[in-house]
Amino acid sequence: MSSTTGNPEVIRLFPSYVSKMRVTDPVRDVIDRGVLAAIGELRVGRPDLVEGEVWQSPPSLHKLPAILPLVTCVSEAADRVLDFLNIGPRALSMTGCWANVAAPRAAVKMHAHPNNFLSGVYYLKVQPGADTINFHDPRPQTGIIRPPVIELTAYNTDQVIVTVENGGLLIFPAWLLHSVDENRSDRPRISVSFNLMFTAYAETMGAPLWGEP
Ligand SMILES: [Fe+2]
Numbered sequence: 001m002s003s004t005t006g007n008p009e010v011i012r013l014f015p016s017y018v019s020k021m022r023v024t025d026p027v028r029d030v031i032d033r034g035v036l037a038a039i040g041e042l043r044v045g046r047p048d049l050v051e052g053e054v055w056q057s058p059p060s061l062h063k064l065p066a067i068l069p070l071v072t073c074v075s076e077a078a079d080r081v082l083d084f085l086n087i088g089p090r091a092l093s094m095t096g097c098w099a100n101v102a103a104p105r106a107a108v109k110m111h112a113h114p115n116n117f118l119s120g121v122y123y124l125k126v127q128p129g130a131d132t133i134n135f136h137d138p139r140p141q142t143g144i145i146r147p148p149v150i151e152l153t154a155y156n157t158d159q160v161i162v163t164v165e166n167g168g169l170l171i172f173p174a175w176l177l178h179s180v181d182e183n184r185s186d187r188p189r190i191s192v193s194f195n196l197m198f199t200a201y202a203e204t205m206g207a208p209l210w211g212e213p
Contacts, residue, residue, distance in 0.1 A: 016135075016138065016172075016173065016176055017084075017085075017172065017173070018135060018160075018162060018170055018171075018172040018176070019077070019080070019081045019084065019170065019171040019172065020162065020164075020168065020169075020170055021077055021080075021168070021169045021170075021171075022165070022167055022168055022169070023073055023122070023167045023168075023169055025167070027069065027073055028166075028167040030069045031069045031070045031073060031122070032124050033066075034064075034066035034067055034068070034069055034070065035061075035066070035067065035070060035099060035122075035124060035190075035192055036124065036190075037066050038057070038061060038064050038066045038067060038099070039057065039099050039101065039190070042057050042058075042099075043055070043101075049101060049103035049106075049188065050103065051103055051104055051105045051106075052103065052104075052105040052106050053102075053103045053106055054100060054101070054102045054103070054106045054107075054108060055100075055101045056098050056099065056100055056101075057098045057099040058098065059096040059097065059098040060096075060097070060098075061097040061098050061099055061192065062094045062096075062097035062194065067097065070097075070122060070192060071094055071097070073122075073169070074094065074120065074122070074169070074171075074194060074196070075092065075094075077120075077169055077171060078092050078118055078120075078171060078196055081118060081171050090198060091198065091199035091200070092117070092118070092196045092197065092198060092199060093196065093197055093198075093199040094194055094195065094196055095115075095116055095195045095196065095197045096113075096116075096194065096195045097192060097193070097194040097195075098192070098193055098194075099190070099191070099192050100189075100190070100191045100192070100193060101188050101189075101190050102130070102180070102183050102188060102189040102190075103183065103188055104130075104183050104184075104185060104186055104187070104188070105182055105183060105184075106182065106183050106189075107179070107180055107181055107182040107183070108179055108180035109179055110134075110136055110177050110178065110179040111177065111178070111179070112174060112175050112176060112177050112178070113174040113175075113195050114174070114175075115174075115197070116174035116195035116196060116197045117173070117174055117196060117197050117198055118171055118172070118173065118174055118195070118196040119171070119172060119173070119174040119176075119193070119194065119195050119196070120169065120170050120171035120172065120193070120194055120196070121133065121164075121169070121170050121191050121192065121193050121194075122168070122169050122191060122192045122194075123164045123165065123166055123167065123168045123169075123190075123191045124166060124190040124191060124192070125166060125187070125188065125189060125190040125191075126164055126165065126166060126168075126189055126190075126191070127185045127187055127189075128185060129183065129184035129185035129186075130183040130184060130185040130187070130189040131163055131164055131165065131189075132161050132162065132163050132164065132180075132181060133161075133162050133164060133170070133178055133179075133180055134159050134160070134161050134162075134178060134179045134180070134181065135159065135160045135161075135162065135172070135176055135177070135178050136158065136159050136176075136177040136178065136179065137157070137158045137159065137177075138175065138176060138177055142158060143158055146158070171196075174195060174196075
């Protein structure tokens with residue numbers, strides 16, 4: 001006979017989040033046209049990517065008029081994330097935005113996006129073999145002892161693999177480590193990454209929380 005009653009109550013502490021959305025088809029068409037045109041222009045005169053190569057555009061893609069539909073869409077989506085976090089609508093600025101074209105066999109190492117609040121990715125061309133992103137446990141202590149488990153769950157895994165689709169939009173904390181496995185398809189994988197930070201952060205949110213209002 002058990003000496004405690006029933007199943008334990010599990011109190012969820014400090015959960016991480018990845019917000020997964022899908023852009024509606026008409027908006028997606030407009031965004032994709034703009035992004036693909038920008039990529040085409042930026043890559044004029046460049047040789048085709050070789051196997052294993054990732055090409056990234058300059059991180060100022062969001063300043064091009066053709067990218068405005070994506071910037072608008074991300075801004076709306078980010079407001080919903082702030083809402084979910086109970087922060088409510090606050091001005092966010094896109095501080096960086098760049099296209100990624102990953103040739104077959106190309107991968108992206110684990111990294112985060114410092115000096116921003118949110119980061120995200122919009123997916124234009126993904127396909128089986130090149131349609132996932134890995135998110136890694138940001139708590140290094142959890143890797144010290146890893147007993148074998150019966151089944152992987154959010155409480156015992158060190159990595160969560162998220163499947164993505166064309167027109168998919170992910171937004172997550174900028175500090176959350178992520179990586180992309182090798183492109184195992186025979187076509188390039190095309191996405192756009194971006195960073196978002198509170199506008200005028202120092203002026204509007206930088207004061208000590210315990211200070212005078
Ligand atoms: Fe990234």
